Amino acid sequence: AANSAHELRTPIAGSIAQMQRLVAELPNGSAKMRARGIEQALSSLGRLVEKVLQLAQAESGVGMADHAIDLVRSVRLEIDDLRKKPQYAGRLHLNVDGCPTLMRKVDVDAFGILLRNLIENALIHGLPTVPTTVSVQTDGTIAIANAGPVVPLPDLEGLTKRFSRGATPAAGSGLGLHIANMVIQRIGGSLELASPARGRNDGFEAIIRIPQ
Numbered sequence: 001a002a003n004s005a006h007e008l009r010t011p012i013a014g015s016i017a018q019m020q021r022l023v024a025e026l027p028n029g030s031a032k033m034r035a036r037g038i039e040q041a042l043s044s045l046g047r048l049v050e051k052v053l054q055l056a057q058a059e060s061g062v063g064m065a066d067h068a069i070d071l072v073r074s075v076r077l078e079i080d081d082l083r084k085k086p087q088y089a090g091r092l093h094l095n096v097d098g099c100p101t102l103m104r105k106v107d108v109d110a111f112g113i114l115l116r117n118l119i120e121n122a123l124i125h126g127l128p129t130v131p132t133t134v135s136v137q138t139d140g141t142i143a144i145a146n147a148g149p150v151v152p153l154p155d156l157e158g159l160t161k162r163f164s165r166g167a168t169p170a171a172g173s174g175l176g177l178h179i180a181n182m183v184i185q186r187i188g189g190s191l192e193l194a195s196p197a198r199g200r201n202d203g204f205e206a207i208i209r210i211p212q
Contacts, residue, residue, distance in 0.1 A: 009053075012046045051175040055182075068103040071111065071210070072096055072136055078115045079134060088123055093131040099138045104210050106187050114183040115142075117176040118206045122146040125204065140189075140212065143198075145205040151195035159193060177206075184208055 019039040026032040075094065082088050122132045126146025135143045151159070160181040177193075184191045189210040197205035 008049050009046075012042060012049060016042045016046060051179065055175055055179050065105050065107045068105050069108050069111070071102040071104055071106070071140075071142070072099060073101075074108060074111055075115060075134060075136055075142065078112060078119065082116075082119060082123070091123060091126075091128060091131055092119070093133045095133060095135040099136050102136060102138065102140065104140065104212065106210065110183050110187060114180050114187070114208070117180040117183075118144045118208070121176045121180075122204065122206065140210040141207060142210070143205055143207045145197040145200070145203055147197075147200070147203045150202055151193075151204055156193055156195055160191070180206070180208075184210075 016039060019035060019042060023032060023035045023039055026035055075096070079092050079094055083092055119132065119134060122144045123146070126132050126148045130147035132144065132146045135141075135145075137143075159177045161178060181191050187210060189208055192207040192209075194205045194207065195203065197203035198207075
């Protein structure tokens with residue numbers, strides 16, 4: 001599955017670029033609308049392929065490392081990368097007050113997969129008018145919280161299962177939280193899901209704890 005997904009990345013990216021060019025060149029009308037629909041479908045397929053690759057990497061056992069990395073730096077880099085996407089511009093707030101660095105023996109790629117899946121999940125399902133907050137604490141706790149409808153407890157308990165999406169109209173693969181849960185176990189930490197978010201009466205929060 002991983003090899004097949006990897007082979008699909010380049011042709012899908014090329015097809016998306018071609019469709020974007022076609023959409024730009026077509027006059028307004030039904031043909032342009034159909035082309036835009038194909039572009040969106042290809043983009044969804046590309047995101048699914050990326051999730052399959054991340055799932056394969058998580059299943060391969062990546063997690064712990066022999067040397068420590070600065071998790072605060074990794075969080076900053078991940079947020080900076082996501083902020084470059086137009087749909088996420090202005091939607092992320094980072095809180096690292098009192099925690100300039102956080103050193104842990106964690107594989108940098110595994111941590112990146114973990115963090116990206118949790119942040120993207122919060123952005124996709126959160127209200128776009130309220131920033132998603134990423135907080136880092138000195139005890140190794142990293143929390144990602146958004147604003148939005150409360151997730152019922154029965155749904156909350158099953159969100160880390162593969163292809164579980166809960167009762168949401170938002171687009172998604174249903175793999176993000178499953179991948180995050182697999183990675184945090186490899187790292188030797190824990191993942192807690194809460195809704196409403198702590199200190200709020202709405203929203204959703206993912207709390208990861210990575211011990212020394």
